[in-house]
Amino acid sequence: MKRAHVLIICAAALLAAALFLASRAGPLENTAFAMDTVISVDIRGMSRGRTKKLLKECFELCREYEQALSRTVAGNDIDRLNQGETVAVTEHALAVIEKSLMYSRLSGGAFDVTVLPLVELWDVGAAQTSVPGNADIEAARALTGYENIVIGGGNVSLGGGARIDLGAIAKGYIGDKMKELLISRGCESAVINLGGNVVTIGDNGGKPWAVGVQQPFAAQGELAAVLRVKDKSVVTSGRYERYFLREGQLYHHIMDPATGRPAENELDAVTIVCDASADADALSTACFVLGSEEGAALLESVPGAEGLFILRNGETVATPGMAAYMDAP
Numbered sequence: 001m002k003r004a005h006v007l008i009i010c011a012a013a014l015l016a017a018a019l020f021l022a023s024r025a026g027p028l029e030n031t032a033f034a035m036d037t038v039i040s041v042d043i044r045g046m047s048r049g050r051t052k053k054l055l056k057e058c059f060e061l062c063r064e065y066e067q068a069l070s071r072t073v074a075g076n077d078i079d080r081l082n083q084g085e086t087v088a089v090t091e092h093a094l095a096v097i098e099k100s101l102m103y104s105r106l107s108g109g110a111f112d113v114t115v116l117p118l119v120e121l122w123d124v125g126a127a128q129t130s131v132p133g134n135a136d137i138e139a140a141r142a143l144t145g146y147e148n149i150v151i152g153g154g155n156v157s158l159g160g161g162a163r164i165d166l167g168a169i170a171k172g173y174i175g176d177k178m179k180e181l182l183i184s185r186g187c188e189s190a191v192i193n194l195g196g197n198v199v200t201i202g203d204n205g206g207k208p209w210a211v212g213v214q215q216p217f218a219a220q221g222e223l224a225a226v227l228r229v230k231d232k233s234v235v236t237s238g239r240y241e242r243y244f245l246r247e248g249q250l251y252h253h254i255m256d257p258a259t260g261r262p263a264e265n266e267l268d269a270v271t272i273v274c275d276a277s278a279d280a281d282a283l284s285t286a287c288f289v290l291g292s293e294e295g296a297a298l299l300e301s302v303p304g305a306e307g308l309f310i311l312r313n314g315e316t317v318a319t320p321g322m323a324a325y326m327d328a329p
């Protein structure tokens, strides 16, 4: 009897030791799938236990905000607004909608979260491979216009049959909130990557973080530039990831609200460096629609925002302050 006890205790001790070792040695799961993309959080300089706990908190926050800001979650604020209700929206939805309006005004309507009817019509990224007809494009375009977003006393409503999609700014906003969470927990060094929206905390062991800018239409990992940043966010909008081809023409997912069609200019992509990721995200979409000249002019009006425009002919154009983040040629 006594022997059996000893054996059981030994077995339990072995199991505990094995579990302990496994928890120390196993890979830390620092990626997840959310917001239709792969997200990762790379935390440096914290214990394994704290890192694990923080990763869990980060991914939970991400899912919670995604539920609040996605247009495809039945019954959330965005869905109710899109159904025509007047909604006393949550703090987060209000913050994102207010910032969206600010960038709509600043960009002369190039950035406009009411483009949803056009996004649905073109349906780029889904099975769609046909180009909508002019009448359908005009009908969808008639439903757009950020002037239809009405905010008052914490309530939001959409006039003129408008419907919104926060896809061009929500990832940035959520990245900022993940950064705030990590900093509030004592983290001094980390990189958050929300499907290419990069948010950095501090630096990487005394050196700036190196963020690669993908060369459009080249093999994954082939870089057009490397940006060295500390505490900044780096966000890219481009036409090389979500698109379809039809009769030699490329149709991508960023709409020009003025034409009702995918933005057509000299750009393949634009990358923005900025303190806050929500700003970088909105600006990358706006600059992609505006093109390099008007885009650079827009960036001049936003303190601390810099842009790197990658042209279809392979050239790059950078705003003056971008040099601080780039290696000397």
Ligand code: ADP
Pocket: 110, 111, 112, 113, 115, 119, 165, 166, 167, 168, 169, 171, 236, 237, 238, 253, 254, 255, 256, 257, 281, 284, 285, 289
């Ligand atoms: P990504 O989604 O690839 O990160 P963006 O931040 O540029 O790229 O956002 C593009 C998304 O935003 C589109 O998929 C669409 O849902 C929405 N959108 C498209 N055109 C516009 C626009 N002109 N203004 C605001 N949102 C847009």
Ligand code: MG
Pocket: 167, 168, 169, 237, 280, 281, 282, 283, 284, 285
């Ligand atoms: Mg964007």
